[in-house]
Amino acid sequence: MDVTREKIVEALGRIALPDGKDLVSADLVRALSVTDGAVRFVIEVPDPAVARQMEPVLKAAEAAAQAVPGVTSVSAVLTAHGPAPKPAEPPSLKIGGHPTPQTGPQQISGIDRIVAIASGKGGVGKSTLSSNLAVALARQGRRVGLLDADIYGPSQPRMMGVNKRPGSPDGKRILPLEAHGVVMMSIGLMLKEGEAVVWRGPMLMGALQQLLEQVFWGELDVLIVDLPPGTGDVQLTLCQRTHMTGAIVVSTPQDVALIDARRAIDMFGKLKTPILGLVENMSTYVCPNCGHEAHLFGHGGVAAEAEALGVPFLGEVPLSLEIRQAGDTGVPVAAGEGPMAEAYARLAARLIAGGMA
Numbered sequence: 001m002d003v004t005r006e007k008i009v010e011a012l013g014r015i016a017l018p019d020g021k022d023l024v025s026a027d028l029v030r031a032l033s034v035t036d037g038a039v040r041f042v043i044e045v046p047d048p049a050v051a052r053q054m055e056p057v058l059k060a061a062e063a064a065a066q067a068v069p070g071v072t073s074v075s076a077v078l079t080a081h082g083p084a085p086k087p088a089e090p091p092s093l094k095i096g097g098h099p100t101p102q103t104g105p106q107q108i109s110g111i112d113r114i115v116a117i118a119s120g121k122g123g124v125g126k127s128t129l130s131s132n133l134a135v136a137l138a139r140q141g142r143r144v145g146l147l148d149a150d151i152y153g154p155s156q157p158r159m160m161g162v163n164k165r166p167g168s169p170d171g172k173r174i175l176p177l178e179a180h181g182v183v184m185m186s187i188g189l190m191l192k193e194g195e196a197v198v199w200r201g202p203m204l205m206g207a208l209q210q211l212l213e214q215v216f217w218g219e220l221d222v223l224i225v226d227l228p229p230g231t232g233d234v235q236l237t238l239c240q241r242t243h244m245t246g247a248i249v250v251s252t253p254q255d256v257a258l259i260d261a262r263r264a265i266d267m268f269g270k271l272k273t274p275i276l277g278l279v280e281n282m283s284t285y286v287c288p289n290c291g292h293e294a295h296l297f298g299h300g301g302v303a304a305e306a307e308a309l310g311v312p313f314l315g316e317v318p319l320s321l322e323i324r325q326a327g328d329t330g331v332p333v334a335a336g337e338g339p340m341a342e343a344y345a346r347l348a349a350r351l352i353a354g355g356m357a
């Protein structure tokens with residue numbers, strides 16, 4: 001029997017609290033996800049003292065969720081936010097520490113595939129593709145995580161409409177946030193607004209390692225990693241320390257973008273990270289008023305490049321005002337309906353069919 005979110009909410013709504021309210025009416029349930037019978041949620045209370053009294057409630061909530069027919073597993077965590085008597089951030093959660101030594105690329109437990117979205121050049125739409133692809137994959141039933149590793153210009157909090165600081169129940173694990181069916185984490189959520197990041201080398205590797213290993217990702221079919229543009233430390237660290245399924249390189253059809261894309265592909269080749277394929281972004285522009293099609297940055301250049309390099313061409317995404325506006329408002333276009341959502345759905349279907357997601 002299919003378990004729905006509503007059934008779990010209904011079950012949690014029967015868990016009474018000492019003040020007479022219940023878990024749901026008191027708005028304490030966060031990040032509830034239900035995937036193929038696996039239920040995950042967080043109970044968030046205002047402060048650590050309340051959290052201690054809530055242990056029995058957590059147990060009751062787990063039992064209630066487990067008792068819903070069709071539920072195969074329940075993973076629940078109790079977390080406190082708000083004023084704590086001690087400093088709010090335990091030391092081990094300080095982002096940007098030195099990395100711990102490790103031999104060779106590691107598999108991350110619970111995550112089946114890690115797919116990086118890369119570009120040679122900035123501003124070609126890598127973050128837009130990452131968020132929309134993540135949402136489109138989730139809509140097709142995949143368990144998807146999105147890691148914004150663009151340490152210098154994190155944009156996923158804005159694109160996914162998330163701006164809460166992630167909590168940590170035990171000072172070690174970081175709880176990811178959830179938006180549009182995707183669990184997500186961004187370095188941007190751990191920094192104060194407007195705070196500049198000036199890390200290089202080891203600090204940066206430490207931050208990335210924390211994001212990959214300390215975040216409570218749960219069971220994922222695929223983790224999409226939104227990389228910074230270019231061929232720098234983050235790309236190197238990720239490919240050398242993590243067992244990657246591969247990279248998708250996004251480019252506009254312009255020659256200048258393609259030259260940089262080639263450089264990125266060359267770097268992944270040297271790092272022995274497979275190229276899963278190329279995507280042409282900002283391909284055709286269809287005028288919303290008259291329907292006229294124009295190719296502002298050219299058209300077909302990425303498909304031709306893919307053929308020349310012998311890598312798959314995964315598809316194209318039009319240049320569309322709707323895509324830009326959706327990204328700015330925090331609801332990726334792939335979460336809705338229409339031709340743009342369908343363009344991302346086609347890409348997602350292609351990845352699933354190819355065993356890449």
Ligand SMILES: Nc1ncnc2c1ncn2[C@@H]1O[C@H](COP(=O)(O)OP(=O)(O)OP(=O)(O)O)[C@@H](O)[C@H]1O
Pocket residue numbers: 119121122123124125126127128129150153155228229281282283317318319320321323324325327328
């Ligand atoms: N297909 C598209 N149609 C219209 N606008 C788009 C499209 N793809 C991306 N954009 C817009 O272009 C701008 C740059 O996109 P985005 O931030 O995704 O690029 P990026 O390659 O991740 O950039 P950065 O190098 O800064 O990380 C954003 O304003 C975004 O909304």
